[in-house]
Amino acid sequence: xxxxxxxxxxxxxxxxxxxxKMVMGASATARNFGISPLIIGLTIVGFGTSxxxxxxxxxxxxxxxxxxxxGNALGSNITNIALVLGITALVVPLTVHSDTxxxxxxxxxxxxxxxxxxxxxxxxxxxxGVLLLGGMVLMIVMVVNLGLKSKTDDPLEGEFSEEMPDKMxxxxxxxxxxxxxxxxxxxxRLLVWGAVDIAQSFGVSDLIIGLTIVAIGTSMPELMATIxxxxxxxxxxxxxxxxxxxxxxxxxxxxLPGLINPGGFLPEVLSRDFPWMIGLTLAFFVMAYGIRGxxxxxxxxxxxxxxxxxxxxxxxxxxxxxx
Numbered sequence: 262x263x264x265x266x267x268x269x270x271x272x273x274x275x276x277x278x279x280x281x282k283m284v285m286g287a288s289a290t291a292r293n294f295g296i297s298p299l300i301i302g303l304t305i306v307g308f309g310t311s312x313x314x315x316x317x318x319x320x321x322x323x324x325x326x327x328x329x330x331x332g333n334a335l336g337s338n339i340t341n342i343a344l345v346l347g348i349t350a351l352v353v354p355l356t357v358h359s360d361t362x363x364x365x366x367x368x369x370x371x372x373x374x375x376x377x378x379x380x381x382x383x384x385x386x387x388x389x390g391v392l393l394l395g396g397m398v399l400m401i402v403m404v405v406n407l408g409l410k411s412k413t414d415d416p417l418e419g420e421f422s423e424e425m426p427d428k429m430x431x432x433x434x435x436x437x438x439x440x441x442x443x444x445x446x447x448x449x450r451l452l453v454w455g456a457v458d459i460a461q462s463f464g465v466s467d468l469i470i471g472l473t474i475v476a477i478g479t480s481m482p483e484l485m486a487t488i489x490x491x492x493x494x495x496x497x498x499x500x501x502x503x504x505x506x507x508x509x510x511x512x513x514x515x516x517l518p519g520l521i522n523p524g525g526f527l528p529e530v531l532s533r534d535f536p537w538m539i540g541l542t543l544a545f546f547v548m549a550y551g552i553r554g555x556x557x558x559x560x561x562x563x564x565x566x567x568x569x570x571x572x573x574x575x576x577x578x579x580x581x582x583x584x
Contacts, residue, residue, distance in 0.1 A: 265458035273478040274315040275444055277500045280482055283312060283441025286321065289434035298318045304434060311337075313479040317512045321467070322521040326457055331385065331526055332471020333479065335534045337514070338373075338507045339472075340480040342541045345571030346503055349487045350563025357549050357556035359497040363405065366550050375559025376511045377535050380441035382523055384447035390519025397512035404423040404505075452478070465581045468527050472534060500549060500558075507542070529580065537573055540568070 312339050323331040349355065357363055375396065379389045452475070460470040483506055490499035544566070549556040558566075 262459070262462055265455040265462070266457030268451050269459065269474065269478070272390040272448045272455060275448030276316070276384070276452065276479065277482045279441045279444030279448055280312045281441070282437045283445065286434045286436065286438030286441060289429040290411060290431060290438060293431045293434065295431075301344070310362065311513060312445055312504045313449070313482065314506075314510055314514045315517065316445045317452055317475060317479060317523060319517045320453045321457075321471070322376075323463065324453060324457070325522060326453065326467045327385070327518045327522050327524060328440045328467035329453065329456060329460075329471040329475060329521075330457055331515065331530055332468040332473075334510045334514040335530070335538050336472035336476025337480050337510050339482055339534075339540050339541060340476045341503045341507055342479070342545050343486045343566045343573065345480060345487050346500075346545070346558060347563045347565075347567030347570060348484065349499060350558040351567065352488060353491040353496075353498045354560055354563070355491060355500055355549075355558040357497060357500055359501070362497050362501045362504065363550060363556065365501070365508075366546050366556075367405065368400070369504050369508055370542050370546050372400065372508050372511050373539050376515055377539060380515075380526075380535075381531065382521075383528065383531065384517075385519040385526060386523045387519060390516045390521075390523065392517065393512050393516035396510065397516065400508055400512055403524050412495060444565075456578075468529065468534075469577055469581050473574070533576070533580070541569060553576045 314333055318330040318333050321333070346355070358368075376393065379392060411426075452498070456475050457467060458468050459474070460467050482504060487499045490496070490502065493502055548558045548562050
């Protein structure tokens with residue numbers, strides 16, 4: 262048991278470090294090829310923050326732990342909105358200034374509903390996985406198109422420019438990119454092994470472990486990045502990171518169990534977890550879209566989100582103990 266806990270902690274630490282190095286290398290490589298900071302931020306950085314979830318989900322599905330894969334995808338989205346944004350807004354109230362970010366918020370809501378429709382039959386099949394993966398490709402194209410059409414004075418452009426890594430040679434950038442990917446592969450294997458062993462020791466489902474321990478751990482990079490961005494007054498990056506990560510989770514992470522190990526899943530996914538995720542995404546839309554001006558998430562709304570997360574954790578605990 263102790264070995265499993267150590268494996269989970271080590272896996273989380275290495276996942277965060279590997280994702281950071283991979284994003285740094287990929288961003289520097291893209292910049293050396295003349296890609297704008299806005300496009301890099303909307304694609305590479307968004308993908309990078311979801312890389313831990315994707316590797317963990319893929320590894321879990323490969324080993325037959327589909328519940329952990331699905332729980333990781335949905336749990337990460339719930340954690341990102343309710344815990345990460347909730348804590349961040351309590352520390353620093355957030356305001357959306359970027360038109361690009363504002364346009365992405367309804368897309369996230371649409372993606373959430375699409376994912377629910379695809380799995381509403383209680384089965385995450387191969388076709389569902391293909392459609393979700395195709396949706397991820399389409400989403401990347403749409404996001405890049407939004408970035409290209411954005412005004413040159415979009416504040417998100419300046420915020421991403423300031424966050425780009427220092428000038429780095431292409432060779433060194435590729436080294437960090439490849440090393441980060443290797444570390445992600447190794448750490449995801451370590452984390453899945455530890456998490457599954459803990460689940461078996463306590464007699465709870467892989468789904469619960471994916472929704473809680475794994476989702477919280479893989480969302481820690483988002484928490485730190487969001488708080489740091491907010492403290493720097495880079496509110497659009499803070500909110501944009503959550504939007505991008507959640508879209509990648511639903512389209513990329515959720516697609517993997519369908520592609521690798523298609524089949525059914527526990528009914529609680531549809532009756533409990535998806536409704537919570539969609540409800541929180543809708544609340545996020547109402548708070549951040551800003552129908553009559555800039556969208557805002559103030560401290561009161563941050564407290565509401567955090568309270569909702571605590572309520573969800575209590576519900577999961579009751580479900581686990583009643584089983």
